[in-house]
Amino acid sequence: MDFFFSLFMSGLTKGSIYALIALGYTMVYGIIALINFAHGEIYMIGAFIALIFTMHLSAPPVSMTGWTLLLTVAAIAAIYSGMYGWTVEKIAYQPLRGASRLAPLISAIGMSIFLQNYVQLVQTSNFLVFPDLIPQIELPLSWAKTLNRTNFIILIFTALSMATLTFFIKFTRMGMAMRAVAQDPTMAQLSGINLDRVISVTFIIGSVLAALGGLLIGCSIRQIDFYIGFLAGMKAFTAAVLGGIGSIPGAVIGALILGFAESFAAGYISSSYKDMVAFIILIIILTFRPGGIMGTTQTQKV
Amino acid sequence: MSKIFSKISLVLSLALMVSLLGVASLPAKAADETLKLGFGGALLGNNASYGLSNLYGIEYAIGKINAKGGVLGRQVELVQEDDGCDPEKGSTAATKLTSLGLNLVLGHTCSGATHSALSVYGDSALVISSSATEVSLTESGDNPYFFRTTPRDDAQVPAQVDYIVKKGFKRVAILHDKGDYGLALAEMARNLLNGLKDKPDGPKDIEIVLFDGITTGDPNFDDTITLVASKQADILIWGGYYSDASKLVVQMRDKGVATLLIGPDGLYNNSFITLAGAAAEGVLTTGQMDLSNSDAAKAAIEDHKTRHSEDIGPYFFYSAGATEALLAAVEKVGNTTDLEAIKKHLNEDTVDTIMGPVRFDAKGDVIGVGFSIYEIKDGTFHEIKL
């Protein structure tokens, strides 16, 4: 039972990280039908910025520690990533609105290559140590002790993010605007919605989430390098599609399923085959539900 | 009008194609003022730190030799090509180096890329590697002009198995990163451990409780660790490089899994200790013998620090020694093209280098250098004797 539970927990943690990144993918797709390959790199940049400012701020003369350090660094990383996301959108995607579906995709790939190499060149190709910024806290529940405190925070954060995001989409004006644009951009514009602004906000939100995910994963794994964006991005993208791309709860569900699939496959089948199992599950699910789990069946008007 | 236009376009597009083909950019093969050596290795990408370690040693050796007047009256120059530890790029890098007329190469960094590069070099280049440890590179006999100053994988795995037997571990788990280096090591370990039962005086009760692979670059190994813990392994043999191992050991200690970890020379690297932090305590690795204690070595380290922020890495002395041995042979032969003669000297002469006396056996392996077992204590590697 312990074995199962341990695997369950690790699946949950993995799923949460994938979810944070998948949310960004799914939101952007919902709005402008683009698979933002560069999103994984924003996650990576977020982690890097967090590391840089941690080193900067924890050294004298500022010497911050504990919660102050964590929250300050988180804020800075979030702000910077938001800015990066916004800039990437303006440079690589906005000029391509209205072009075919594949042109922004290639542009996104180019951007992804650019950002990866940019960080590699200006920083280092080496792996970097990332300190665990989360201060010691007592975990109240006994089962939570299977999870260390960092992973626990990750879970809480993902749950909060999803709740906040859902609330935002459902109840705020901007959220409504986002839904409108996702449904029909032209009509939304005609209704007086500023398309550019909505898209920018979407990108910024997605980037902030990814960056915070990067920070948290840095704390959990204690190691980052310029390549993590690519790997995480692919997994998160798979998760988003699995859950039905364009749907926010779908992204989280897809991510969790992916996480669980990987963990249980590793534990019960073989660690070598776990990626394969995850992909096979994906194919099976998509064969029976072509729109993803939460996806709406696309009715096409003839 | 449009006829002329399309004719012009024709010519223009032809010109475009031709220029893209770069026929114009072929380097001239004039008589060189400098003696050129080629370097192929990982300079970019995830494995760059291995390649850079090789590069630093070579550059250091070349610097010293040039200061003394060079070789055959010429200054030595190094031409670098990146291969990212990838076989495909290794073959491209090799082709580039040979087409530039280079037939003396120091490289490559990783065994897979070296395999691929050697198939390009054929018998037109002499290659010395200081970090490619996979056995068949020299053992197969397919590469008569390939040498290496690093000992091979079939020297380090028996040392690991020896340790396990001597310390009395019974339940052994083996993990690898599914890469060419890691899997070869893991399989060698498995075969050796299984073979112990057939030996008349060997222990009969050592059991391999797990043999599995992880995906390199994965951030989270919790599930694999759960598996290891459930098998109650005493010791874990790791086949692979340091970045995955550091994540693995950090996460293991986080979960309170105290299984001892023993790894290959991929972990014998200060970067491993930096990345794993406190979790590195107690980790064992087999690594190339520590050569940094001589005065010459210490001077080299000091000199390196003035120029680079990264540390010298594990292969520095091995690549410097390779360079010195190669250039000494070239000096004796009198030219850079008689590969057979150079090979003869490498096999017969013992050259005094920064890594000690260097001579290569008939297969191309260096004589007299081996692996030691190190334990990480207080953040540094300590050699232990069995």
Next chain:
Amino acid sequence: MATLWISFLAYPLVVLRINTNTKSLDPQWSRLPILAASVFVITIIWRFLLKRRSYLRLTKAVNEASGLSVPKATWLTTVAKSRYRRKLLVVLLVIVAIIPFVSTPYTVNIMTTALIYITLGLGLNVVVGVSGLLNLGYVAFYAIGAYTYALLGYYFGLSFWICLPLGALFSTILGFLLGLPIIRLSGDYLAIVTLSFGEITRLVLTNLGFTRGPRGITNIKPPSFFGLNLNGAPKAFLVEHFGLHPVMDLNRLFIYFIILAVVVLTIICVYRLENSRLGRAWLALREDEIACQAMGINRTRAKLMAFALGSTWAGLAGVVFASQITFINPSSFSFMGSIMILSIVVLGGMDSIPGVIIGAAVLILLPEQLRFFSNYRMLIFGALMVTMMVFRPGGLIQSVREVYIHQASDSPPEPRPVVATPSTMDQEILND
């Protein structure tokens, strides 16, 4: 203005460099002015080009809408579709055939790789460009071809010439099998399944014992010339009787011509396919699946054939690739490979054979030319991809359809090449 923004953005990453040794930050202030200066210049040029682009588009749209002018193709497209194109191709072929004799082995090697990628691009073009099915796992078929030759050679000693058609055959079969579960999928779901398929193939190759996993397969034999290894007896023959001393490995030369022949074969086949009934069905499939079905085209059959026939070329390319680099392992066939091939198709212009050829040439040869910049190579490459897409989203050679424009005069209407980029396809071009 933009300069300040980007400088601020880049400041932490560019200036505050982490020193892995001392575990502290090494501020590199000297980088900042260089960064600011280059960003300033680049943003000015970029802004100018963007303004020019929107002006051009606006005037073009206005002119076309008011009937003042007809959408015209660019000079590259004109060339590609000109009456001279057959002659151009022949000239090109001759040049390409001569190259190995006037250049270094390095150039031959790169050209071989470029030709392999041309084959791959043409194959993917059938799936993505012509049929509109986004395949992100194309590299799997490439791997199948390569592994067919490698494994059959390793276990059974089969020669290159037997494995060449076998590799193509296995890839085709696999393409067909891939098509089966995805018939119902469309758009980006298709993309993700194909991506998974590509990854699954790679993982299977890594994990299965008999495929030798990451150890890979070494010493793959080059193609034999009527049973002889070219470097052996024939080379000696040439030296003795003609006094020729070939500078390079004759096997590589042979491989070069083999892949050249493969490319020519592929071009011919793909061209004929595109202009056949099946090809027209594919075009219909791309434009509008439902209409396609309504017109009586069997959608399932078209999709399956697209996948199957698109993969054949990858199989051929794979066999040649294996013989070229003589050592393969699964890491050569990653997702990045699929992306490269897709980029070739999109960059070169979807549904356009000359476009794909030029796209492959640019994407493979350009990084080699950029070696001068060594470390910055991939960075510039990524930037170039973005730039290319922003300023020419249709690709280098846009898909061209001949359109008949009725002129109210006595002269018969002349077919003129017209740009039909996907974004303008909604516009009605037919007058009257």
